[in-house]
Amino acid sequence: MSISGTQSYAGADVPELVTAAVNLAVELGFTSSCRLEQGRLLTALASGATNVIGETGTGCGVGLAWLVCGRRPGVRIVSIERDAERADRVRRLFADIPDVEVLTGDWTLVTEQAPYDLLVLDGGGSLTDDSGIDPSLLVHPGGTVVNDDFTPITQWPPVHDGAVDAERLAWLTHPGLLATEIRVAPDLSTIVATRRP
């Protein structure tokens, strides 16, 4: 988790919508927004989507704002947040922006509008949880799943807190995916995985 995500925007020159979402996060005392570096990656990836983008874990809408900034006109975005207050405030913040839907509930709601061109997992959605859902099957063949907030890999297999990082290993070795880790900052990396045709 990028605990300092919200604070990373202090003094940064970012799109107005991103600033509005960061301000909401500050107001609500929410520290776990996606970092600026991750946001720029999301904008770039969103620009490749042609139909629908999904996000689990809306938070205060910072990543969602970056996705909106990158998407092409007409591409829909659905984002899911289990915290009712956050979901409601983000819904209001994005109320005038077309083709954005913020749902309140568990991440598994994301299955209802699958398949996606791009699926950002930032609050629920894992290969090692007990949901029985493989999130990689929620994107089209050729679609992309993004998982952020990793510490950059320094050894194989990846290790976290002294033990093999089973989640990261599962993404990087998933037979249905072509996956890699992108270091977006010296201390922050993201897994970007494309579903094999």
Ligand SMILES: C[S@@+](CC[C@H](N)C(=O)[O-])C[C@H]1O[C@@H](n2cnc3c(N)ncnc32)[C@H](O)[C@@H]1O
């Ligand atoms: C890291 S923050 C999300 C940051 C946000 N995506 C951004 O870019 O600023 C994680 C969010 O996921 C939500 N969350 C955690 N588990 C969830 C679940 N199972 N279903 C839906 N939302 C969840 C948390 O309430 C929190 O708001």
